[in-house]
Amino acid sequence: MRHLSRCQALQTAPQSADETTLEQEEVMIRRRAPDGVPQQPCGAMTFKIPQTDENKPRNILEEIVWWKAQELVRMKEKQPLTRLSMLIKSAPPSRDFIGALREAKERIGKPGLIAEVKKASPSRGVIQPDFDPVKIAKAYEAGGAACLSVLTDAKYFQGSFEYLAQIRAAGVATPLLCKEFIVEAYQLFKARASGADAVLLIAAVLPNADLAYLIKAANKCGLQVLVEVHTVAELERVLKLDMESSQVMLGINNRDLQTFKVDIENNRRIMESSAGQQVKERGFLMAGESGIFTPEHVAFVQSTGCGAILVGESLVKEGDPEAAVKRLLSLA
Numbered sequence: 001m002r003h004l005s006r007c008q009a010l011q012t013a014p015q016s017a018d019e020t021t022l023e024q025e026e027v028m029i030r031r032r033a034p035d036g037v038p039q040q041p042c043g044a045m046t047f048k049i050p051q052t053d054e055n056k057p058r059n060i061l062e063e064i065v066w067w068k069a070q071e072l073v074r075m076k077e078k079q080p081l082t083r084l085s086m087l088i089k090s091a092p093p094s095r096d097f098i099g100a101l102r103e104a105k106e107r108i109g110k111p112g113l114i115a116e117v118k119k120a121s122p123s124r125g126v127i128q129p130d131f132d133p134v135k136i137a138k139a140y141e142a143g144g145a146a147c148l149s150v151l152t153d154a155k156y157f158q159g160s161f162e163y164l165a166q167i168r169a170a171g172v173a174t175p176l177l178c179k180e181f182i183v184e185a186y187q188l189f190k191a192r193a194s195g196a197d198a199v200l201l202i203a204a205v206l207p208n209a210d211l212a213y214l215i216k217a218a219n220k221c222g223l224q225v226l227v228e229v230h231t232v233a234e235l236e237r238v239l240k241l242d243m244e245s246s247q248v249m250l251g252i253n254n255r256d257l258q259t260f261k262v263d264i265e266n267n268r269r270i271m272e273s274s275a276g277q278q279v280k281e282r283g284f285l286m287a288g289e290s291g292i293f294t295p296e297h298v299a300f301v302q303s304t305g306c307g308a309i310l311v312g313e314s315l316v317k318e319g320d321p322e323a324a325v326k327r328l329l330s331l332a
């Protein structure tokens with residue numbers, strides 16, 4: 001509740017503190033009440049959405065985030081938080097996601113691979129029509145992926161929390177990232193209860209106050225965090241957070257989630273900036289994400305200073321994902 005109120009405050013009532021104003025400018029995604037009513041009393045706060053743009057999402061990321069608000073209302077009805085926290089209490093311990101990536105890098109001298117179990121995406125449509133998440137996960141593992149990422153968003157990526165649970169239940173030992181558009185703590189509990197070891201938090205969606213709160217909450221329930229940025233400004237903002245004592249790694253998404261354009265050069269731009277320098281100095285593990293198709297791309301991303309890569313399409317579209325992993329990492 002706390003972070004929701006804060007978020008609404010950012011949308012509607014800019015405060016005088018410089019920091020708040022700055023964050024408000026940098027988080028492009030607006031948040032909306034679940035029923036989409038432009039103005040809705042909510043305790044002491046008031047939800048407000050500008051009327052000038054006909055109350056329509058401005059881009060796909062905003063559309064997804066608005067949809068999440070509605071989806072979450074139904075999810076909580078079906079499975080209340082109290083039920084999830086009970087499930088978590090008896091869940092097996094989570095695995096060391098960041099440690100597995102670092103270890104793989106040491107072992108093979110290539111960035112630790114997070115291979116993504118992804119059926120479809122809004123930009124590509126269906127990527128793998130013959131989609132068996134457990135089979136794909138096992139093939140990735142056999143091929144040498146250090147970790148897996150599992151898309152759980154149903155509407156836009158045809159993913160599912162069930163896939164996470166099935167992959168975990170099938171005995172896959174590599175740590176799992178829950179690839180979800182997280183906007184509140186309920187989703188962390190859902191991820192952990194479904195067998196995730198780590199979650200994604202997207203800086204384009206979440207102001208620093210939300211990131212700080214969700215990182216703490218995630219770590220507390222046994223989940224490590226990948227904080228994803230797309231621009232130097234986002235990375236500069238994220239680096240203002242005190243993350244030294246948290247279980248956090250960072251990622252550069254080379255796909256702009258507002259336009260879906262992929263530009264792998266983005267990786268170099270960000271890592272060469274002074275914020276990128278700071279990432280190295282502070283010792284954060286950085287993942288290069290999206291648009292990685294060839295061993296040359298892997299070498300390029302590694303040369304910018306990334307110790308991990310997140311790869312979906314180029315692996316999942318192959319009939320033999322195990323061979324695809326080996327090829328990408330030149331292990332075959």
Ligand SMILES: O=P(O)(O)OC[C@@H](O)[C@@H](O)c1c[nH]c2ccccc12
Pocket residue numbers: 116118179180228253289290291292310311312313314
């Ligand atoms: O399929 P690709 O281009 O290899 O990309 C994988 C992954 O980086 C991408 O799926 C992704 C990165 N960040 C996200 C946030 C939400 C949804 C998806 C993503």
